Amino acid sequence: MKKGNKESLRKWNSVMQSNYGTPSISLSKGKGIEVWDLDGVKYLDFLGGIATNLLGHNHPDIVAAVSKQIKQLSHVSNFYAHPVALELAEKLQKMTSDKSARVFFCNSGAEANEAAIKIARLHRGKRIVAATGAFHGRTMGALSLTGQSSKRDAFKPLLPGVKHVKYGDIKALRKSVNKRTAMVILEPIMGEAGVVTPPSGYLKAARQICDENGALLAIDAVQTGMGRCGSWFGYEDEGIKPDLITIAKGLGGGLPLAAMITLGKASDLFNAGSHGSTFGGNPVAAAAAIAVIDEIEEKNYLALNNVKGALIRNLISPIIGVEQVRGKGLLIGICVKESKAKQIAADMQSKGFLVNAASDEVIRIAPAYVVSEKQIMSFVSAFNASCEEIYRG
Ligand SMILES: Cc1ncc(COP(=O)(O)O)c(C=O)c1O
Incomplete structure (x- = not known):
């Protein structure tokens, strides 16, 4: 059988849908933040499966937890409880510091947000406010909640009642929320939009506006959550408590797992039959998530992610071509001049570093928490070389 990137890409084009475009390399193994492609080329993965492989690849604790669990029990229907999902739900409840927190497990961020939409419907109907971008x-x-026309337009009509307002703009939010609004949903930082960070006080104001109008506040922590931004869900700095939290990506440390968590009165809205998922809370994925949370706590990654993130931001900021470095903890957006993000991302890949051009202007990095200072220094040095070549020519 033929192997290698070239053969893999040929196969991709003959069997896969075109929705992702054709990738240039095929990854086959990893350890920590190192990954190897099918030609045996090694890369440092500064994207971490887009904020997903929190402990890197092939982490021994995840491997052990998953291996043990799959030998014991690999799947249970929702007719039965199992101790692993309950232990995980208990940990998630503790992370919210609120005993009223109740967990619904599913498999992806989109599914977690679908569950949030159902909660909003049961609370007060169809009117939801989300952010543009x-x-x-x-x-x-x-x-329907996603505020990007490039992704929405071909699929209209979408859900009725969803309104998009400028992100970070308290006045615009206040104007669009009223006594008929069922839910406001916001990301603490807009990851896919290019790591867009709102002004301090934005989520606090959103909480107040929702309280004044009886609307639920949902925090989509799918990308910012699980410690990436230096706190469990990314909203804690604002001193607020949302009514709903959605998490996915990093929760299973690379295995498919997501959750919608309700707090307070929002926890009373689902009853038997309201919603469901065959694989949600699967024991193997839940075992991985427990290993992830235990390791984050043991290694003190919440605090460390802030230290590592600050180091990256400080070292990248003065580099030629860099306009601004955004983000929090280990979710970082590097804004570059002259729309050269894609060129830089491609060049970084040729230098052995995986990053993502979230747009023509922004390079996003979201490395695993295990990233070392030495690996950060080699990333910065390669990024500097890339920008020197591209901007000084
Ligand atoms: C904030 C946010 N919400 C939801 C999603 C959707 O998650 P999934 O791709 O798991 O459905 C993403 C994915 O990037 C995300 O960043």
Whole structure:
């Protein structure tokens, strides 16, 4: 059988849908933040499966937890409880510091947001306010919340009642929320939009506006959550408590797992039959998530991610071509001049570093928490070389 990137790409074009475009390399193994492609070329993965492989690849604790669980019990229907999902739900409840928190497990960020839409419907109906530029997923409900016309337009009509307002603009939010609004949904930082960070006080104001109008506040922590931004869900700095939290991506440390968590009165809205998912809370994925959370706590990654993130931001900021470095913790957006993000991302790949051009202007990095200072220094040095070549020519 032929192997290698070239053969893999040929195969991709003959069997896969075109929705992702054709990738240039095929990854086959990883350890920590190192990954190898089918030609045996090694890369440092500074994207981490887009904020997903929190502990890197092939982490021994995840491998052990998953291996043990799959030998014991690999799947249970929702007719039965199992201790692993309950242990995980208990941990998630503790992370919210609120005993009223109740967990619904599913498999992806979009599914978690679909569940949030159902909660909003049960609370007060169809009217939802979301942010322009936001990304909440691509299923029809989640897509209705997503505020990017390039992703929405071909699939209209979407859900009625969803209004998009300028992100970070408290006045615009206040104007669009009223006594008929069921839910406001916001990302603490807009990841897919290019790591767009709102002004301090934005989520606090959103909480107040929702309280004044009896609307639910949902925080989509799919990308910012699980410690990436230095706190469990990315909203804690604002001193607020939302009514709903959605998480996915990093929760399973690379295995498909997501959750919609309700707090307070929002926890009373679902009853038997309201919603469901065959694989949600699967024991193997839940075992991985427990290993992830235990390791984050043991290694103190919440605090460390802030330190590592600050180091990256400080070292990248003065580099030629860099206009601004945004983000929090280990979710970082590097804004570059002259729309050269894609060129830089391609050049970084040729230098052995995986990053993502979230747009023509922004390079996004979201490395695993295990990234070392030495790996950060080699990333910065390559980024500097890339910008020197591209901007000084
Ligand atoms: C904030 C946010 N919400 C929802 C999603 C959708 O998650 P999924 O691709 O798992 O459906 C994403 C994915 O990037 C995201 O960043």
